[in-house]
Amino acid sequence: MNYQEIPKDEALQTAYWAYKPSDQTIALKSEQNRLIFAENFNTTRVLPLNTLCLIFLAQNYQTHPINLPSKISAIQLRTFYDFIDENIPIEKCININDEYFWKRLYSAKCTDKMLIKKRxxxxxxSWKNLSITLKYIELIENTPYEVWITEEMEEITKNSSPYVTELIIKQLQAKRDSSFKKQTEGSRSSVSEKSSSTLTDEETKDSDSKSNNIREDFPLEDCHHVDLSILGSLCNLTSLNIAFAPPKLDRNYHDRFFNFSYVDIQNLARGISELKNLRVFKLRGSRMDSIKFSTILEALQTIFVEELEFFFCQLDDNCGEALYKYLLSTKTLNHLDLTGNYFKDKTIDYLSDGLKRSYSKLTHLFLSNNPIADESLCKLTKTLEAYAHLKILKLSGIKCDNLGASGIVRLVRQNTPLVQLDIIAIRMNGDDLIAALNRNLKIQQIICQGCGLTLEEEFNVEILLKRNRFIKENPYIGDITKTKEDDFNAFINRIKDPIYIKTLEDKEIHKECSRKKYLTDIETLNEKEERKEKQQQLHEVSKYASTESDLKHQIYIKALEKDYVGEKE
Structure with missing residues (x-):
C-alpha cells in the first residue's frame, strides 16, 4: 500500500510550493497528454503488517464476520471498526458494540446534518439504537416487492426489536410492471382469440391498444406493497409514522403507485395490533377510504394510543361511525389530527357525539382543511364548550358563514381551558371576537390571519392575548388566596427587570468563586508552613545525628525523611 505525498524536508517543500504548476497551466491543451508529473513526489510508506491484516479483515467482515481476540489493543480495535463498510447488512453488524462505529454509520446514513449535530x-x-433504526427503515423502504421474503424479514425484525423504538417510513415499494406480465399476456391471448373469430380489423386494433395499456387500469386489489405484518415483532416500538407513497418516480410516474390494496392495510393492522407499547400512530399522505379506516381503528382499540393522526389521507364522510366506535373504546387518546380530509356533516356529528361520551381526555384536536358545514361546526363548538380538557384547536381553512363563526366566538367567550386557537381564513366579526376575548383570561394565542379583521382589530386582539400571557406568568394578580411570604417574594423577583435579575445571579456566582479561591489559598499557605516546619525539624535533628552511634536520632531522621518525601509525592 503506497501513498503519494510531499516529503517532510523543508527545502524540498519550499521548492515544491514555489515551482509547482498552477491549475491554469495544467488545464492547458499542451498539458493534456502528459504521462510524467515531476512535481508529484512519490515516497513509499508501507503500513505495519498487523494494520494491513486488520484492514483486510474489516473490508471482508460482511462475508466473513470474525470475533477479534481479547488481547487486541485499543488502537487496533479502532482501526478495525473504522474500515468496516457503512452499507453492511443489518444482520451482519447487529452484534457490534462499538459506539464509534455506530456514530460513524449514523453520520453517513442520516441526511439531516443539523440533527446529527444536535444528537x-x-x-x-445510544448511537447503536439510532443507527439500527435507520438501517431498518432503509431496508423496509428500498426492498422491492418481488424479492420480499416475509420469513427472513421477520427474523431481522426480531433481532432489531431491542434497538428500535421509533419508525418513520416515508415510502414503500409497490409491485413492478414485470409482476403483471402474466396478467397482461393472458389478456392479450384472449383478445387475439376473440379477434381472430368474431372481431373486425378495427376492433382488433382497439383491443390490442387496450391490452398494451393495461398497466393503466390496475384495480385497487392488485396494487400490493411489502408485507408490514412483521412490525408486530418490534416489541419496544412506541411511535410509528408511515406513508404509502412511492419513491421518486420522475418519468416513471403512474397513478397506481399511490394506491394500496386492502391486503396491505390488513397486514399493517395485524402488525400494529401486537404493538402493546405503541403510543403514537401517524398515517400521512395515503389514499384511504372508510373500509381501511375502520380496519386500522379496530386494530388500535386494544392498544393504549395517545396520539392518532390521519394527515391528508383523503378520508370521506363515511368514516364517522368507525371514529365514533373508536372514541368510545379508547381511554388514553389525547391528540387527534384529522387535517386535510373530506369530512362533512355526518362525520363531524359522530365526532361531537363521541366526544360527549368518550372517557379519553382529548387535549389536541386538528380539523383544518375539511369541508365542514355551518351547522356541524356550530354543533361541534357547542360540544367543546362543555369539554373540560381541550387546549389546542385548529380549524383553519374551513369555509363557513355567520353561524359557524358565531359558534367559534361563543367558544372563546365561555372561558374554556382552551389555550391556542387556529382560525386562519375563516371570516370573523372583529367586534364580536374582541368582546369574547375580553372576557376570556386563559387563551394565549389566536392565529387569525385572513379572517377579515382590520389592522386595529388585529392589534386589539394581540393586546388582549398579551394580557392573558402576563396573567399566566404572574398568577398573584387578582388572586387573594396566596399569602405565603416565600411565594410572594418569588412573585416580586419574577416581575423585576430580567437584566437586573441576571446581574444579581452573576454577582452571586462571582462571590462564590471568590470564597472558594480564598479557602484554597488558605489551605495552600497552611501546607507550606507545615512543610517548612518539618524541614526545620529535619535540619535540627541532623545536627545531633552526625555520628553513627546515636541510633535514636538516626531512626528519627529516617522517619521524618519518609514523612516528608510522602507528602511531597
Whole structure:
C-alpha cells in the first residue's frame, strides 16, 4: 500500500510550493497528454503488517464476520471498526458494540446534518439504537416487492426489536410492471382469440391498444406493497409514522403507485395490533377510504394510543361511525389530527357525539382543511364548550358563514381551558371576537390571519392575548388566596427587570468563586508552613545525628525523611 505525498524536508517543500504548476497551466491543451508529473513526489510508506491484516479483515467482515481476540489493543480495535463498510447488512453488524462505529454509520446514513449535530451535543445518546433504526427503515423502504421474503424479514425484525423504538417510513415499494406480465399476456391471448373469430380489423386494433395499456387500469386489489405484518415483532416500538407513497418516480410516474390494496392495510393492522407499547400512530399522505379506516381503528382499540393522526389521507364522510366506535373504546387518546380530509356533516356529528361520551381526555384536536358545514361546526363548538380538557384547536381553512363563526366566538367567550386557537381564513366579526376575548383570561394565542379583521382589530386582539400571557406568568394578580411570604417574594423577583435579575445571579456566582479561591489559598499557605516546619525539624535533628552511634536520632531522621518525601509525592 503506497501513498503519494510531499516529503517532510523543508527545502524540498519550499521548492515544491514555489515551482509547482498552477491549475491554469495544467488545464492547458499542451498539458493534456502528459504521462510524467515531476512535481508529484512519490515516497513509499508501507503500513505495519498487523494494520494491513486488520484492514483486510474489516473490508471482508460482511462475508466473513470474525470475533477479534481479547488481547487486541485499543488502537487496533479502532482501526478495525473504522474500515468496516457503512452499507453492511443489518444482520451482519447487529452484534457490534462499538459506539464509534455506530456514530460513524449514523453520520453517513442520516441526511439531516443539523440533527446529527444536535444528537452529538446530547448526553447518553445510544448511537447503536439510532443507527439500527435507520438501517431498518432503509431496508423496509428500498426492498422491492418481488424479492420480499416475509420469513427472513421477520427474523431481522426480531433481532432489531431491542434497538428500535421509533419508525418513520416515508415510502414503500409497490409491485413492478414485470409482476403483471402474466396478467397482461393472458389478456392479450384472449383478445387475439376473440379477434381472430368474431372481431373486425378495427376492433382488433382497439383491443390490442387496450391490452398494451393495461398497466393503466390496475384495480385497487392488485396494487400490493411489502408485507408490514412483521412490525408486530418490534416489541419496544412506541411511535410509528408511515406513508404509502412511492419513491421518486420522475418519468416513471403512474397513478397506481399511490394506491394500496386492502391486503396491505390488513397486514399493517395485524402488525400494529401486537404493538402493546405503541403510543403514537401517524398515517400521512395515503389514499384511504372508510373500509381501511375502520380496519386500522379496530386494530388500535386494544392498544393504549395517545396520539392518532390521519394527515391528508383523503378520508370521506363515511368514516364517522368507525371514529365514533373508536372514541368510545379508547381511554388514553389525547391528540387527534384529522387535517386535510373530506369530512362533512355526518362525520363531524359522530365526532361531537363521541366526544360527549368518550372517557379519553382529548387535549389536541386538528380539523383544518375539511369541508365542514355551518351547522356541524356550530354543533361541534357547542360540544367543546362543555369539554373540560381541550387546549389546542385548529380549524383553519374551513369555509363557513355567520353561524359557524358565531359558534367559534361563543367558544372563546365561555372561558374554556382552551389555550391556542387556529382560525386562519375563516371570516370573523372583529367586534364580536374582541368582546369574547375580553372576557376570556386563559387563551394565549389566536392565529387569525385572513379572517377579515382590520389592522386595529388585529392589534386589539394581540393586546388582549398579551394580557392573558402576563396573567399566566404572574398568577398573584387578582388572586387573594396566596399569602405565603416565600411565594410572594418569588412573585416580586419574577416581575423585576430580567437584566437586573441576571446581574444579581452573576454577582452571586462571582462571590462564590471568590470564597472558594480564598479557602484554597488558605489551605495552600497552611501546607507550606507545615512543610517548612518539618524541614526545620529535619535540619535540627541532623545536627545531633552526625555520628553513627546515636541510633535514636538516626531512626528519627529516617522517619521524618519518609514523612516528608510522602507528602511531597
Amino acid at each position: 452529538g451535543q446530547q448526553k447518553d445518546v
